[in-house]
Amino acid sequence: MLRPIRKIYQFIVDKPIKKSGIVNHRYQVLEMIGSGSYGMVYLCRDLLTREDRILKQLRPSRRKAMNEIKLFHDEVSVMGNLKHHRMPVFYEAFSESGHYFYVMSYIKGVNLEDEIFQNKKTFNEKESLLFVAKLIQVVDYLHKKDIYHLDLRIPNILLKNNEPYLIDFGLAKQEKPNQSNENDRKELKLQDYYDIGDILLYLLYTTYSSKTKKALPWTEELSLRQETVLLVKKLLRMEKPYSSIDGILYDLYVAVKALEESE
Template sequence: MSIYGKEERTVSIFRAIRKVYQFFADRPFKKGTVLNGHYEILRVIGAGSYGIVYQCQDLIANEIRVVKQLRPSKRRSKKEVALFRNEISVLRTLDHKNIPKLVETISTDGHLFYVMDFLKGDNLEEQIFLGKKTFIEVESLLVLGHLLELLEYLHKQHIYHQDLRIPNILISNKELFLIDFGLAKSSSHDRQENILEMKQQDYYDLGEILLYLLYTTYPSKSKKALPWTEELSLEKETVYLLKRLLQLEEPYITTSEISKDLHAALQANKRREED
């Protein structure tokens, strides 16, 4: 066996050991466990790369809460702990009815948690894949409009989400909620070019979400993969909006620019419906 083969085998062994360790270390707390004396775990509602999320009953306030725990296997990683604390710091600065509010932080027996208000809604990804929900062009544009309003609020607070994806969107009675600020960045003193880069990353993510929603009504019949510009039948204003969001044409610099083109796309759809 060559030296490269031995190195690869060693790396594979270490990875296997790490996975076994994570399997045992990251077992969620059981239903009925009471955290910090008054948060009774009802169920696990999510698990990401560095966090475990529980739905809990606040036994003192008699409210449903969401408690996020840093995975025990990550507690010795300065990078992971810093990400967790950054998410807490970001949530502490936000006050919007469509974004979870931070209630408190908990540090006990080496475990790190933070508590948020519970936002009632269905995960957009699950609605699409499990509920088979579809969005026609105008509905997709309206979703974009709601997200743009939330994004504008964040950017005014010098917060950049950096992880806008359909799993991080909840929807209830046509109202949208934005969650998971694990990769968010706060930058009130950063250089302008860095701020623009973070803004445009959020705008790009909006474009991907819009494209994803538009594809929910696409009947895939062709075995040949074609560009979305050929597969989707869209108003030219929507195409222009998408191209700029996805940076295929001149990228957007402000949310007001996006809002203007979004309005144009909505008006084009309205005219089509009236014809």
């Protein structure tokens, strides 16, 4: 019974900021471009710099719960530690009239999910592997800073000049070496690896055309090189999982090389 009540409460309380509304005397809302369980995201014009920015707001229905506010501040902390050309740039965080916001750069790219499902973009086996290799380099940057994304999915990847840009750090965790044990960090790392494997499967399926109504395992539906199959299985923990990104990149190189030699 609690869930329907919560949904009704959110519907009443979580009203988006109106178009042309100005936040913090600086950010003029152009449109709401997304919303999730915890946040509402707007494309805004920075009236000071005349540049477009992304404004993220903690849902009004969640702004009075201390644990929700802490999660929002944790996200702000993670964003403030990111300095990578394929991730958003963090500018500032603030509260206004009891609401919580932060501002980041606007990446003018196309969402990978939209590209696949609306624009019918496809990736062959080699293209899938090379794309994931680029994505892994971004994830490697995070892991070297003890940051784990934990929500690596195609809706959280933007395409710009055929390069993957990583967004939405709402579930990300930054671990401090003296506050967590090695097993905890290993599990977080493996979760990101698993999600990379899931993304790779999505890409590989973009060229798949079903010839039967019977659902089969991906190992039977997809015609892949054995090197690619092993890579996916290790990412998805169907085989002994990877212990490092270097291991993933090596197997990616082997899989791409095998494809090139067969061309």
